Amino acid sequence: MSEDSLPPNDPFQEARKNGPILQCPFQGENLPMILRHADVRAAAKDWKTYSSDAPFRVPIPSEEEVRSTRQLPIERDPPLHGEYRAIVEPFFQRAKQPEMIEKVESLIDRMVSEAIEKESLEVVGEFSLPIQSHALTYLLNVPEAEAETYISWGIHVFKVTGGPFKKGNALEDYLSAQFDRAEADPGEDFFSALTQAEFQGRKLTREEMMGFGNLTFAGGRDTIIHSVSSILAYFGKHPDGLDYLRGDAKRIRLASEEFFRVFMPLTHIGRVCPVETDVHGMQVPAGGRVSLCWNSANHDEEVFENPQEIKLDRKPNPHVSFGFGTHLCLGAPHARLIVRALLENLVERVEAIKVLEEKPAVEHEEKYSRSNGYETLRISLTAR
DSSP, X not given: OOGGGSOOSOTTHHHHHHOXXXXXXXXXXXXXXXXXXXXXXXXXXXXXXXXXXXXXXXXXXXXXXXXXXXXXXXXXXXXXXXXXXXXXXXXXXXXXXXXXXXXXXXXXXXXXXXXXXXXXXXXXXXXXXXXXXXXXXXXXXXXXXXXXXXXXXXXOGGGOOSSSOOTTHHHHHHHHHHHHHHHHSOXXXXXXXXXXXXXXXXXXXXXXXXXXXXXXXXXXXXXXXXXXXXXXXXXXXXXXXXXXXXXXXXXXXXXXXXXXXXXOSOOOEEEEOSSOEEETTEEEOTTOEEEEOHHHHTTOTTTSSSTTSOOTTOOSOOOOXXXXXXXXXXXXXXXXXXXXXXXXXXXXXXXXXXXXXXXXXXXXXXXXXXXXXXXXXXXXXXXX
16 A cells, blocks of 8 residues: 555544534444544543543443453543552653663664664564563563563454453453462562552552553553554655754654654544533533544644644644643653654664555544554664
């Protein structure tokens, strides 16, 4: 499939001009997709009108069939959301610590070295997935050997099955075993911290632990995998990009944010209206869902000049790829560290990237189709 024949990364351009929402059916519900940057940010902050207290229904499509526990803290509203978030935030902030930064930089250096030595490299499974999996072991402070298990799950953790399909599949089995181990012999890792944590003066229940674990493994997985893959494809098709970044080291941080703006895998996220609500002219019944369309907001012409253009020095860049308001993504520092380390390494060590083969991933819904990362991407790297 040629690049010209792909659906746009922003398929909401015309709808955004025509109105603040696009009505789109998902799983039997007709949802208003809120499209404009200001409206999306306002809704993200207004948790009383647009609630996250909706187990399984915050993701779109909803996940009743693929997991059995409420994800925490994302599927709670304030003040409970903040209390839950405080339990795990120290682990996610570890991405800002020098030891963690050094580990991720070493990982990227090793992966790029191996890629350069190969005649060709399948990026999604052989590069992006291992980077995401190994880096996650650093974040959770578990043995790096655990990454082999994470890699074995493939790109989409909820699609892993070890025989007949069952709700939750391999991930929930893994989490249960880790919490059993941590309760019997606690250490300094993420799972042990949850078994020792308290919430409102009591220990966490096993269901609450599972909710934290479920989100940790499922929430940021494809974000990092698709971001890394899309960045390598971009440089393969825009060879002047690496030269541009080499001109000034300060450009790397700006480029990182621009890549997050454009290559965001999560098109949107759901909220539930506790009572019947007028959502920009559409009546949503009590218990009905609303879509906060991050992808559309990231391309709003009222906020981003020439939003379809990837500007590696874009500033300011108020993208909403990590959400907005109360539910700002816990994993944002981790994702930023990985992408920044990747760009720094490519700039220093790679002269050119050639795209040899690609199969883009395309998200198809009734009212839109959107190019969204890659199913497969084969490249070759030339060292400097």
